[in-house]
Amino acid sequence: MDIPYTIEARPDTGLYNAKVGIWIFLASEVMLFGALFSSYILLRVGAPEGYWPRGWLNVPLGTLNTLVLITSSITTVMAWASCKLNQFGRFKVYHACTLLLALVFLCIKSYEYHDKFMHYEIVLKDGRIADGHIVENDPKADHVVIAGRYVQDRLDLYDLEERKAPRHHEEISIPRSQIEKMERYGPWHNTYLALYFTLTGLHALHVIGGAIVIGFLWGPGSKLWETDPERFTNRVEISGLFWHFVDLVWIFLFPVLYLI
Amino acid sequence: MTTEAQAEFAQHVRRYLYVFYALLFGTLATVGASYIPFGNHAINIAVALVIACGKASLVGGFFMHLISERKLIYGLLAFTACFFLGLMFLTVSAFADLPRMTVTH
Numbered sequence: 001m002d003i004p005y006t007i008e009a010r011p012d013t014g015l016y017n018a019k020v021g022i023w024i025f026l027a028s029e030v031m032l033f034g035a036l037f038s039s040y041i042l043l044r045v046g047a048p049e050g051y052w053p054r055g056w057l058n059v060p061l062g063t064l065n066t067l068v069l070i071t072s073s074i075t076t077v078m079a080w081a082s083c084k085l086n087q088f089g090r091f092k093v094y095h096a097c098t099l100l101l102a103l104v105f106l107c108i109k110s111y112e113y114h115d116k117f118m119h120y121e122i123v124l125k126d127g128r129i130a131d132g133h134i135v136e137n138d139p140k141a142d143h144v145v146i147a148g149r150y151v152q153d154r155l156d157l158y159d160l161e162e163r164k165a166p167r168h169h170e171e172i173s174i175p176r177s178q179i180e181k182m183e184r185y186g187p188w189h190n191t192y193l194a195l196y197f198t199l200t201g202l203h204a205l206h207v208i209g210g211a212i213v214i215g216f217l218w219g220p221g222s223k224l225w226e227t228d229p230e231r232f233t234n235r236v237e238i239s240g241l242f243w244h245f246v247d248l249v250w251i252f253l254f255p256v257l258y259l260i
Numbered sequence: 261m262t263t264e265a266q267a268e269f270a271q272h273v274r275r276y277l278y279v280f281y282a283l284l285f286g287t288l289a290t291v292g293a294s295y296i297p298f299g300n301h302a303i304n305i306a307v308a309l310v311i312a313c314g315k316a317s318l319v320g321g322f323f324m325h326l327i328s329e330r331k332l333i334y335g336l337l338a339f340t341a342c343f344f345l346g347l348m349f350l351t352v353s354a355f356a357d358l359p360r361m362t363v364t365h
Contacts, residue, residue, distance in 0.1 A: 014330045023333050027340040034344045038351040045355060059291065066287045074280040077323050081273050085266055244323045251315045254287075255308035259294035260301075 007230045022238045026245050033249055036199055040256065043191050053192045055160030058112060062258040065108045066250060072101035073247045076214070076240045083233040088225055091236070095218045098243070102211040109204055116193070119185040120146060121157070124178050131157055132169050143173045144182070196257055203253060206246045213239045279322045286315040 004010075005017040013020055044052055079094035115133075122130040122144070132148015147169045151157055183189055187197035217232075217239055224232040290311045298304055321327040326337075 013332045015332060020332065020336075023336055027336055030340050030344055031347070034347050038347050041348075041351050042354055059294075063287065063291050067284065070280065070283045070287065073283075073319065073323055074276060077276050078273070081269065081276070084269055085273075241324055244319055247323075248316050248319050251319065252309075252312050255290050255294070255312050259290065260305045260308050 007228075007234065016234055018234060018238050019241075022241050026241065029245060033199075033202075036195075036202070037252070037256075040195050040199070043195065047191065050155055051158055053158050053160075053190070056192070057196070057258045058115070059258055061108055061112055062254055065105055066254045068101050068105045068108070069247045069250050072098045072105070073244055075101065076243045080233065080236045080240050083225075083229070083236050086229075088222075092218065092222070095214055095236075098214055099211060099218060102207055102214070105207060106204060106211075109200065113197075116185045120148075121183050121185070121189070122146065122174060122179055123181040124174070125180050126178070128152060129154060129157070130172055130174055132172065135171060142176050144176060144179065145171055145173050147171050199253055199257065203246065203249055206242075206249070210239065210243045210246050214243065275322060279318050282318055283315055286311055286318075290315075 009015050075094045075097040079091045082090035118133050120134055129151050132146040135147050136145035149169055187194045290308055293307045
């Protein structure tokens with residue numbers, strides 16, 4: 001039995017079925033990310049003055065990732081256009097670029113995550129706070145070494161833009177006996193990082209999902225082109241709509257998390 | 261697709277490239293504007309969100325073809341927009357009795 005309306009439009013909707021389906025799915029995605037964005041707004045507004053981190057993320061890397069996703073959007077739409085123009089070879093090239101760009105995006109994101117997980121806030125028994133990236137953390141050694149700085153007040157760690165925090169960090173050796181608490185900059189560290197990891201993590205899962213679908217259409221799924229090119233073109237369009245949505249979400253995530 | 265239709269479609273492809281350049285410019289403008297001291301941080305936030313909305317409109321309008329889509333999709337998105345605005349309305353309403361100083365770390 002053939003699935004109806006995979007190519008021709010349904011008379012009542014004027015669209016092929018998969019297109020209606022993907023838009024309903026994207027509508028539910030808007031609500032999913034909308035709920036997370038509203039949580040972000042509520043938590044940010046509720047944060048006391050000066051306690052919302054600024055300048056904690058690497059803006060050049062975030063900008064580069066934005067440019068990577070935008071470029072992947074144009075390669076996606078060009079891949080679909082190539083199918084429409086009956087240029088299957090070009091489709092292959094454009095979608096290979098899309099997959100490569102998705103990989104670049106995920107690599108950059110992984111580097112940023114790694115950077116955060118290597119960043120520690122160490123509260124000492126004398127009240128000072130040592131903050132920086134771990135250099136040595138051998139459990140058998142009686143010292144921990146970080147590349148960072150000491151602060152007296154936690155507030156000095158929050159607004160790195162306003163306070164013109166020094167970018168140059170020196171190596172600090174801290175005896176374990178002086179450490180009261182030692183914590184990574186993971187999602188458990190504070191509200192901002194919980195939101196950062198939740199929002200960008202969910203987005204990264206979407207990038208991985210989209211890349212798997214595009215990878216399938218580029219590889220084994222592309223056999224459909226030989227037997228049913230119109231249906232294949234529609235599949236490329238549907239996967240492209242999802243990919244553009246992923247790009248669209250990042251367009252908002254980037255300024256919200258990195259810049260403001 | 262006929263040769264004429266292909267020629268017409270090629271025009272659309274050129275439009276996609278213009279949108280791509282606009283998105284690149286928008287990204288650089290967002291980053292640049294974030295470094296401009298407007299005097300009030302709320303203005304920086306507003307500028308960043310306005311540029312983001314502009315970029316999102318370009319992606320939605322041209323890459324996702326919303327500029328020339330069927331009524332059913334517009335209806336579906338109108339419903340989504342209503343629910344999304346409702347969600348944001350609830351969020352804004354919650355500011356009135358937001359437990360202050362709850363996020364201290």
